[in-house]
Amino acid sequence: MELSTKLYILNDEGEKFMGAGVLWLLEGIMETGSLLAASQRMGLSYTKARTMLDNLEKALGRPMIDRKKGGAEHKGAELTPFAIEYMKLYKGFQDDVKAAAEDRFRKFMDESMRLEVVR
Numbered sequence: 001m002e003l004s005t006k007l008y009i010l011n012d013e014g015e016k017f018m019g020a021g022v023l024w025l026l027e028g029i030m031e032t033g034s035l036l037a038a039s040q041r042m043g044l045s046y047t048k049a050r051t052m053l054d055n056l057e058k059a060l061g062r063p064m065i066d067r068k069k070g071g072a073e074h075k076g077a078e079l080t081p082f083a084i085e086y087m088k089l090y091k092g093f094q095d096d097v098k099a100a101a102e103d104r105f106r107k108f109m110d111e112s113m114r115l116e117v118v119r
Contacts, residue, residue: 001109003102003105005097005098005101006019007019007094007097009059011055011058017055017056017058017060018056018059020094021042021052022052023090023091025038025039025042026064028041028042029077029078029079030078030079030084030087032076033076033078034076035053035076036049036076053065060086063082063083064082064083065077065078065079065080066078066080
């Protein structure tokens with residue numbers, strides 16, 4: 001048996017604004033220099049990716065990418081220094097939460113194997 005966890009951060013209205021998908025989107029933007037390219041790599045529509053990014057920026061009150069002009073040059077986008085640090089912080093938080101959940105799951109499994117059912 002194994003434990004599967006999904007971690008999301010919700011805004012005050014209970015809407016998801018940060019999770020693995022948003023993290024992957026930010027990583028894709030960092031690697032490709034483009035929101036469009038990152039969304040295509042993930043199999044997301046540009047509109048969906050833009051909404052995810054907008055929700056994140058709204059919840060945090062900070063820009064996550066420096067948007068460049070499009071047009072003939074298609075300069076794309078790059079992550080802000082804040083976004084890079086936020087990604088690092090979120091990855092550490094995610095790793096810590098998953099490790100704690102795994103530890104607690106192992107304890108749960110050990111305890112459940114020792115249960116004796118009395119009829």
